[in-house]
Amino acid sequence: MKLCWMCILALLAACGEKAPPAEALEAGPRLVKAWKVGAGETAREHRYSGDVRARIEATLGLRVAGKLVERLVDVGARVKAGQALARLDATDQQLAAAQAEANRALAAAELTRTQELRGRNFISQAALEAKEATARAADAQAQLAKNQAAYATLLADAPGVITAVLAEPGQVVAAGQAVLRVARDGEREVAIALPEAHLAGLKVGAAAQVELWAGKTYSGRLRELAPMADAASRTFAARVSIVDADPTVALGMTATVRFAQQGASEIVVPLAAILQQGERTAVWVIGADGKVSQRPIGIARYADQGAVVTSGLQAGETIVAAGAFKLAAGEKVRVAQ
Numbered sequence: 001m002k003l004c005w006m007c008i009l010a011l012l013a014a015c016g017e018k019a020p021p022a023e024a025l026e027a028g029p030r031l032v033k034a035w036k037v038g039a040g041e042t043a044r045e046h047r048y049s050g051d052v053r054a055r056i057e058a059t060l061g062l063r064v065a066g067k068l069v070e071r072l073v074d075v076g077a078r079v080k081a082g083q084a085l086a087r088l089d090a091t092d093q094q095l096a097a098a099q100a101e102a103n104r105a106l107a108a109a110e111l112t113r114t115q116e117l118r119g120r121n122f123i124s125q126a127a128l129e130a131k132e133a134t135a136r137a138a139d140a141q142a143q144l145a146k147n148q149a150a151y152a153t154l155l156a157d158a159p160g161v162i163t164a165v166l167a168e169p170g171q172v173v174a175a176g177q178a179v180l181r182v183a184r185d186g187e188r189e190v191a192i193a194l195p196e197a198h199l200a201g202l203k204v205g206a207a208a209q210v211e212l213w214a215g216k217t218y219s220g221r222l223r224e225l226a227p228m229a230d231a232a233s234r235t236f237a238a239r240v241s242i243v244d245a246d247p248t249v250a251l252g253m254t255a256t257v258r259f260a261q262q263g264a265s266e267i268v269v270p271l272a273a274i275l276q277q278g279e280r281t282a283v284w285v286i287g288a289d290g291k292v293s294q295r296p297i298g299i300a301r302y303a304d305q306g307a308v309v310t311s312g313l314q315a316g317e318t319i320v321a322a323g324a325f326k327l328a329a330g331e332k333v334r335v336a337q
Helices: 004-015 022-026 091-119 125-150
Strands: 030-032 034-036 040-052 058-063 066-071 082-090 152-157 160-165 178-184 188-195 206-212 217-227 237-243 255-269 275-277 278-285 290-294 298-305 306-311 318-320 333-337
Touching: 022 066, 040 178, 040 237, 082 178, 091 125, 188 255, 206 237
Parallel strands: 030 333
Antiparallel strands: 034 318, 040 188, 040 255, 058 178, 066 082, 082 152, 160 178, 188 237, 206 217, 206 255, 217 237, 255 306, 275 278, 278 290, 278 318, 298 306
């Protein structure tokens, strides 16, 4: 009898498994929790850090060139639509407007005299039409010059917040040169960068979760995804709209965006079922006779649901789900109902 036990122990040692202690064999089957292996869809969650921005961020510039003499707002100021933000020295524009107005008045007077002469048949109809055209051109030029003078004042085109000052008083700016940047009121979103490897299965409109560092979580939706990677970072710029944003979502806040993407059909086992012995990973498989045997497995990654197994198990097999470190090879167990 002793020789038989010695042979069994030698075989188990060769397999890298320990034999059940004698007291375990005599005390009856141990009660364990079991897990039936099955293949199914696993969710792969990716997280990206970004910052909160406005949906529309407009860079404002003056429509005419000139010397900036006054800036009426600072960074962080809230502005209303139509509010004056900056002014140029409008002396030149005002002089041009006065000249154009004088030309308009002269053209109108000449047209009146020409009409009187035409009424007496002293001039031809063609001469009258030429004066009419000149008067219309002078009128248009006067209106244009008046507009140019008005363009010397930079106005806010929508309510929002000043986020950057790009020019200071005393600076000579060109027409269209950026002076201020305004983040418009309204929708808020998070700007993130997506690596190339995570683009598969991710489309505009995909649902997301946005979590602020302050701890509050909001629903999100992928609104925009760049069609081309950034040349330096090799990532794709993306914008995630915060669907249920409230006034506490401030511009510039740091946020984490999470996307849950469905993966391929995979085998997932509970973390408590895994035995880690150095570099060797295994589970206890419950046989038809109720006895357990140790089975090496390969693990692709660890997820919230458990460990994703790549080899060593087949769907339909039963493994020990908890208390694996208390078992020994060949030990008979009872499955808890």
